[in-house]
Amino acid sequence: MYLEHLSLTDFRSYAQVDLALGPGTTVLVGSNGLGKTNLVEAVGYLSTLSSHRVSSDAPLLRFGTERAMIRAKLVRGEQSVMLEVELNAGRANRARINRANPVRSRDILGICRTVLFAPEDLALVKGDPSNRRRFLDELLVTLMPRHAATRSDYERVLKQRNALLKSAKSQHYSRSGVNEGHLATLDVWDAHMAAAGAQLLAARLELLEKLMPKLATAYGQLTDGSKELQAIYRSTLEEPLPDDDESAPHAGGPAAGLGALYGLGIPELTERYIEAFAASRRREVERGLSLVGPHRDELELILGQAPARGYASHGETWSVALSLRLASYYVLLEDAAIEGNAPILILDDVFAELDVQRRSKLAAIVSSAEQVLVTAAVEADIPAELRGAQIRVIPGGVVPVAEPGTVVAGDSTPVDGMPAGAVVEEPLDEPGHGH
Structure with a gap:
């Protein structure tokens, strides 16, 4: 193209x-x-x-x-x-x-x-997790446009659920406490968000299976090969954040990740989310926002044995950022089923x-x-x-x-x-x- x-x-x-x-x-x-x-x-x-x-x-x-x-x-x-x-x-x-x-x-x-390389890409490595989630979701939609609706549906449900949690928080700290109506409505939105979140998480995991091998290849092409780059998707289904600070690190070392989630179907992921929402309800009501879901997940970049964020040199940070874009290019190129559809x-x-x-x-x-x-x-x-x-x-x-x-x-x-x-x-x- x-x-x-x-x-x-x-x-x-x-x-x-x-x-x-x-x-x-x-x-x-x-x-x-x-x-x-x-x-x-x-x-x-x-x-x-x-x-x-x-x-x-x-x-x-x-x-x-x-x-x-x-x-x-x-x-x-x-x-x-x-x-x-x-x-x-x-x-x-x-x-x-x-x-x-x-x-x-x-x-x-x-x-x-298109695959666009820009100085702003340093934020993919040095910035907060939202930059890496956006990278994943934009590549996902470019590769499979139907997931624009998946992403939009999840964002809509998340907004509604957060509004309800904020309202429940105000009731929680009033004399009346959280009323039964709030709790019943929250159960309904838990189901909606679990279904939408499972769709988005499953799509991201499918993309990552294609992206991760390309990422290692790209980094090897750009460097002398002395360090290996890998990406680990950390889900709040397995590693809930300790508080409402999104920048807080997830639990687990470089070997942790999504081993138990890869291969699960959407019904299983939906059920996992419903269970996670129930377990997190008290904390979510206290904070007035959703603490579990794809909007809180992290794509952690590991260079050698250490996280690239905070440990990579300036030159290494550039190589990691470029590798993410090159890996995207390789994924799209592999998907170019018809001649002339290269990005x-x-x-x-x-x-x-x-x-x-x-x-x-x-x-x-x-x-x-x-x-x-x-x-x-x-x-x-x-x-x-x-x-x-x-x-x-x-x-x-x-x-x-x-x-x-x-x-x-x-x-x-x-x-x-x-x-x-x-x-x-x-x-x-x-x-x-x-x-």
């Missing part, structure tokens, strides 16, 4: 920009702050419906605007597909596939597959952060991908293996380096009050379609 054309309207810093691309490597070069990352961020958004830089869509809309558009033409083998996503302020986003009627934005998941690799300002050895090893690994998009502030940061087509990013637009003086649609020159290259199109506002 490769991206042939990208068009942005009111996305981040761009009023309008159009970018022609092709297979192989394309390097986007420009000074910091001109919008290189904004371009690849839009491509990544098509894959995950989220940004690798911010947690909400609001910053993606150009300041002062109410909507932004991302349009892309993808080539998959002998076929091409047009994707359009409209990001809206204060209402549901919309999407279209091949200019058909608008659909829910999540209906496009799985069409554009697009995006390396956003990564090489400036790496030493010469890691630059060279990473470049050698990714150079054979069908399409690689690289951003850099300095051309010298790009390894020789990735010196492909080059596009210079300028204020408000882009210029192909191969054709100096030819400005691609999207420069900041106004024409009749509109930016050059602007595409005028009605918003995707047909009724009956939600986010």
Whole structure:
């Protein structure tokens, strides 16, 4: 798969920009702050419906605007597909596939597959467990888009159950105590959350069986092999947290993990959750939040004999973060059942952060991908293996380096009050379609 054309309207810093691309490597070069990352961020958004830089869509809309558009033409083998996503302020986003009627934005998941490397990836190693859970769930949805609903259902039930626990907490510390109505309702939500949690946990475990061998391989390719990288999924079903501090370590050493949970079906996992909720009810009511469930689980990264978080050097941390992304790429590549469905690799300002050895090893690994998009502030940061087509990013637009003086649609020159290259199109506002 490769991206042939990208068009942005009111996305981040761009009023309008159009970018022609092709297979192989394309390097986007420009000074910091001109919008290189904004371009690849839009491509990544098509894959995950989220940004690798911010947690909400609001910053993606150009300041002062109410909507932004991302349009892309993808080539998959002998076929091409047009994707359009409209990001809206204060209402549901919309999407279209091949200019058909608008659909829910999540209906496009799985069409554009990307793996994005960025400086923010250090948080996958150094950050709290939510970063690693998000990594797992985004890869899960990219690989199996149906699990977008699994994830959404669990988050909805969790929100409802937490609201009930918060209410029960206030009753617990009042004179009346927790009333029977709260307890009966909590039993109902326990059942809902157990079912939704079992679905999400089973999906994560299925993904991890594919990911873990690839992770060890990727780390070996990026380093001298003196240390082994492994990942251990720690579930609150087996290792409940001692308090409501998510950063607290789980019990057990490097050998602990999910041995007893792998292979269990969804009915068995559901029953385990119901039992765990019952055992944790007093603590959950006291704290007013759910302490057991996939939202509290951890993917612990072990480098050698020690946790990578807190023990890995800066260089090792980078190698672990890169290995997680490379392992994702290998999983998606293995899953590419049809020719031309390989994921697009995006390396956003990564090489400036790496030493010469890691630059060279990473470049050698990714150079054979069908399409690689690289951003850099300095051309010298790009390894020789990735010196492909080059596009210079300028204020408000882009210029192909191969054709100096030819400005691609999207420069900041106004024409009749509109930016050059602007595409005028009605918003995707047909009724009956939600986010």
